[in-house]
Amino acid sequence: xxxxxxxxxxxxxxxxxxxxxxxxxxxxxxxxxxxxxxxxxxxxxxxxxxxxxxxxxxxxxxxxxxxxxxxxxxxxxxxxxxxxxxxxxxxxxxxxxxxxxxxxxxxxxxxxxxxxxxxxxxxxxxxxxxxxxxxxxxxxxxxxxxxxxxxxxxxxxxxxxxxxxxxxxxxxxxxxxxxxxxxxxxxxxxxxxxxxxxxxxxxxxxxxxxxxxxxxxxxxxxxxxxxxxxxxxxxxxxxxxxxxxxxxxxxxxxxxxxxxxxxxxxxxxxxxxxxxxxxxxxxxxxxxxxxxxxxxxxxxxxxxxxxxxxxxxxxxxxxxxxxxxxxxxxxxxxxxxxxxxxxxxxxxxxxxxxxxxxxxxxxxxxxxxxxxxxxxxxxxxxxxxxxxxxxxxxxxxxxxxxxxxxxxxxxxxxxxxxxxxxxxxxxxxxxxxxxxxxxxxxxxxxxxxxxxx
Numbered sequence: 001x002x003x004x005x006x007x008x009x010x011x012x013x014x015x016x017x018x019x020x021x022x023x024x025x026x027x028x029x030x031x032x033x034x035x036x037x038x039x040x041x042x043x044x045x046x047x048x049x050x051x052x053x054x055x056x057x058x059x060x061x062x063x064x065x066x067x068x069x070x071x072x073x074x075x076x077x078x079x080x081x082x083x084x085x086x087x088x089x090x091x092x093x094x095x096x097x098x099x100x101x102x103x104x105x106x107x108x109x110x111x112x113x114x115x116x117x118x119x120x121x122x123x124x125x126x127x128x129x130x131x132x133x134x135x136x137x138x139x140x141x142x143x144x145x146x147x148x149x150x151x152x153x154x155x156x157x158x159x160x161x162x163x164x165x166x167x168x169x170x171x172x173x174x175x176x177x178x179x180x181x182x183x184x185x186x187x188x189x190x191x192x193x194x195x196x197x198x199x200x201x202x203x204x205x206x207x208x209x210x211x212x213x214x215x216x217x218x219x220x221x222x223x224x225x226x227x228x229x230x231x232x233x234x235x236x237x238x239x240x241x242x243x244x245x246x247x248x249x250x251x252x253x254x255x256x257x258x259x260x261x262x263x264x265x266x267x268x269x270x271x272x273x274x275x276x277x278x279x280x281x282x283x284x285x286x287x288x289x290x291x292x293x294x295x296x297x298x299x300x301x302x303x304x305x306x307x308x309x310x311x312x313x314x315x316x317x318x319x320x321x322x323x324x325x326x327x328x329x330x331x332x333x334x335x336x337x338x339x340x341x342x343x344x345x346x347x348x349x350x351x352x353x354x355x356x357x358x359x360x361x362x363x364x365x366x367x368x369x370x371x372x373x374x375x376x377x378x379x380x381x382x383x384x385x386x387x388x389x390x391x392x393x394x395x396x397x398x399x400x401x402x403x404x405x406x407x408x409x410x411x412x413x414x415x416x417x418x419x420x421x422x423x424x425x426x427x428x429x430x431x432x433x434x435x436x437x438x439x440x441x442x443x444x445x446x447x448x449x450x451x452x453x
Contacts, residue, residue, distance in 0.1 A: 027237035046084035147219035168380035214426030247330035260341030284400030
């Protein structure tokens with residue numbers, strides 16, 4: 001590892017090993033590297049390979065970013081290609097989390113060698129923040145989940161028994177049960193007083209957050225009050241590719257479709273629908289008679305046969321108005337295309353922000369964790385509709401059709417699109433200002449602690 005550059009402050013970025021965390025940390029790294037910070041970005045080898053590929057697709061990739069490999073302990077059932085949530089089978093997720101928490105030795109060596117001025121850390125590793133503090137290194141949390149969801153959760157933690165002040169956000173009974181079960185899989189140290197919201201409490205002076213005040217202003221302010229820290233938005237952090245060949249066939253197909261006539265269907269890189277869910281969505285797409293691009297992903301270790309999971313004859317009946325993709329898709333490029341009128345999404349925060357950034361209303365089909373709250377935030381903001389479900393959370397093709405028609409066919413969709421475009425304009429207007437403010441705040445914190453005896 002090279003010697004630290006003493007002409008500017010150095011930052012060690014340490015995200016959780018999911019793509020939805022790694023790439024916002026990468027985008028933040030790019031911006032801060034242009035603000036006279038030297039960046040070290042730490043992750044597992046398989047994630048670093050993806051980061052290298054992303055950087056290679058950009059014509060202007062002259063960033064002051066050094067990639068640093070985090071070594072997880074070796075388990076026979078968890079080889080290195082499983083050292084990312086995108087690749088690991090679902091049944092091995094607790095094992096991956098265990099291995100990540102056991103990477104303290106590797107991370108200790110890294111931080112001892114680099115001696116950064118500042119650690120920017122994710123929510124699953126309060127131990128990293130405590131380690132940094134023990135070495136008199138600043139530690140600041142960067143949250144990739146939005147302020148609405150975090151303020152809802154933090155309120156429940158801080159103000160037990162009191163009603164959340166913004167009634168648009170709520171969880172249904174089946175969502176609460178599922179969320180508890182999912183969180184229980186990722187056990188933290190129960191004896192650690194910082195275990196639940198320690199990633200906020202340990203953060204020095206400020207908390208960075210992937211959002212902007214133009215879309216989450218009241219929630220940013222309320223969260224700042226709850227956590228007693230200044231929550232600083234860093235903007236949308238959209239990942240862009242300059243590779244013209246990336247998705248060229250999709251772009252050509254979309255260009256043959258009328259404006260706002262096409263629905264983009266994607267549930268993120270780490271969510272997989274059941275066969276029943278896929279059938280209901282397929283039925284709905286056929287019944288509503290719209291153009292659509294559907295990204296179908298297979299769970300790790302499985303290959304989906306589209307003909308087997310779709311209703312019989314579906315692909316033949318819709319072939320003139322659909323494009324079905326397996327694997328990765330250039331999401332930002334698709335959402336930016338003028339023919340796209342709605343985004344059927346699981347409502348991960350990165351997907352929500354991308355959709356709003358390009359002025360595309362969302363048809364929300366949340367699946368787990370923060371996604372139901374993100375969906376309701378969108379509905380409250382006037383830029384989306386949520387597909388109704390029964391009391392057990394089951395999805396029906398009829399409700400799916402109703403949601404698509406509302407956004408694409410009915411005049412209500414025009415209102416949603418106008419609102420999405422308003423939010424897009426706000427986000428773009430604030431983008432540079434947010435990043436400048438975040439960089440200034442980081443510099444202020446670094447200077448403040450450097451001057452202390």
